[in-house]
Amino acid sequence: MARFKYQGRAKSGKKSGIVTAASKREAVVQLRDKGIKVLEISEIPETLLTKELTLGNPVKLHDFVIYLRQFATLIRAGISIVEATSILAEQTESKSLKRALLLVEQDLREGTPLSTAAAKHKKIFSSMFVNMIRAGEAGGNMDETLEKLAVHFEKQHFTKQKIVSALAYPVAVAIIAIGVVIFLLVSVVPTFVDMFKDFGGELPAITKFVLNASSFMQKFWWLVVLFMVACFVAIILIRNNKSTKYYLDYFLLKMPIFGKMLQKAALARMTRTLSSLFASSVPILQALSIVESIVENEVIAKVIVKSRHSLEQGRSLTEPMKEHWVFPPLITQMIAIGEQTGALDSMLAKVADFYEREVESATDRLKSLIEPLMIVLLAGLVGTIVTSIMIPMFDIFQHVG
The missing domain is CATH 3.10.20 (Ubiquitin-like (UB roll))
Structure with missing residues (x-):
């Protein structure tokens, strides 16, 4: 607003x-x-103090799915698009979506089509949404189009939540582990330094290492903070630059354990999006261009670009995919069958269903594997610090005895 x-x-x-x-x-x-x-x-011009700051997509996927479901229900009930947009603008809990819907409503009342009005708000309504709505307007089946969009984004939301839940636990434990180690090095270990100096004996190597780490943390803690901030900023800059993001995505896909899961999630997103666009009669070249921009993985996006060029030159869609390791034979074979039978949308939907199930089972296995590993890691870090203190303590007690 x-x-x-x-x-x-x-x-x-x-x-x-x-x-x-x-x-x-x-x-x-x-x-x-x-x-x-x-x-x-x-x-009044916006300033840094008055501007609403957002990271990533300003509308949560969950809120957008609810909006689509309610929109489809209202249209099916015979309510006009203008009135439905007005009702949904009042009901939504997302401030960004509310602001966009109010502007869309104003354009609709002036006679602008929904697809054109939505296209003005690219951060809220993706190119996929705009093109499917445009196809729904042309075909006169807006309620069916909205239902397809709702199903698409629901499946996408489910897959994303599975990935987040799988990664949340190790990230949380890692943060706790770092916090515990820093606390021990800064608050607990320094209390034993004078005692070890008075002892005067030769300290074990592990104790020297921990004491040096404690001394470094006390003197140069700001370097650690600066390093963490620099890493965070570097990741954001890398993700926002297409050329560097390609290498980041490549690295993530090649990671042990996590890489396969992220690859399956990206392929599920790509095939689901293509299937939804084809089912809505969006032209194949236009559909591929849309997927390039929303697949969120530059490695896959580059192959899709080559596939689009292959189609433009009269060759098969799958030729560039067969030459790249990121696309398994299952996808290329199913797409090839879809091209031959004219049922590309249903074939892609089956592939998307398969990979969504694969992501679900992979995340469940990953969580069961990572939980004990992270607990062992945390226990090992704390145990190392405690052991480094206890070993010279036993020597002191023996010396005193």
Whole structure:
């Protein structure tokens, strides 16, 4: 929502202030409803203090799925697209989606098609959504199109949640382990330093290592913080640059244990998206262009680009896929059968179902494997620090005895 500064006149006299609305026209209507005749109004520019900051997609996938489900239900009930958009703008809990829907509603009331109005908000409505809505408008089956979109994003949300749940545990344990180690090195180990100095004997190598690490953490803790911040910033910069993101995605796909799971998730997303687009009669070249931009994996995206060029030159869609390790024979064979039989959308849907089940079972296996490994890792780190302190303590007790 934008903020507008206004000057106006009411029955009680001159009025001025700030009003929040989706557009200048809506702001004027709001003030008019309050009995204020607007004399002058201007939008207040956003600053870092007033701008709503978001990371990644501003609308959660869960909120978007709910919006699609409700939209399909309202359209099926005979409510117009304009009124349905107005109702959903009021109901949604997502501020970003609410703001976009209010602007879309305004365009709809001016006679703009939904696909054109949605295309103005690329951060909210993906190119896949826009093109499937455009196909639904042309075919006159908007409720079916919205239902297909809802099913697509629900499956995508389910797969994403499985990946997140599989990675959440090791990340959480790793953070706890780092916190515990830092606490021990900064708060506990220094209390034994003077005791070991008074002892005067030769300390074990493991004890020297832990004491040196403790001394470093106390003196140069800011370097550790700076390093962590630098790593975080570097990852963001790498992900935002297509050329460097390719190497990051390549590395992630080649990782032991996690790589296969991430590969299956990316392939499930790609095949599900293509299947949904083909089922909505989106032209194949346009569908491939859409998938390139939303697959979220540059390794797969580059192969899709080659596949599109292959089609443009009159060759098969699967030729570049067969030459790349990221595409297993199952995908290339199923796509080839789909091309020959004219049932490419159903073949891709079957492949997507297969890989979504594979991701589900892989994440379950991964969680059962990683939980004990992370516990052993945490116990090993803490045990190493405790052991480094206990060994010289036993020597001191023996010396005193």
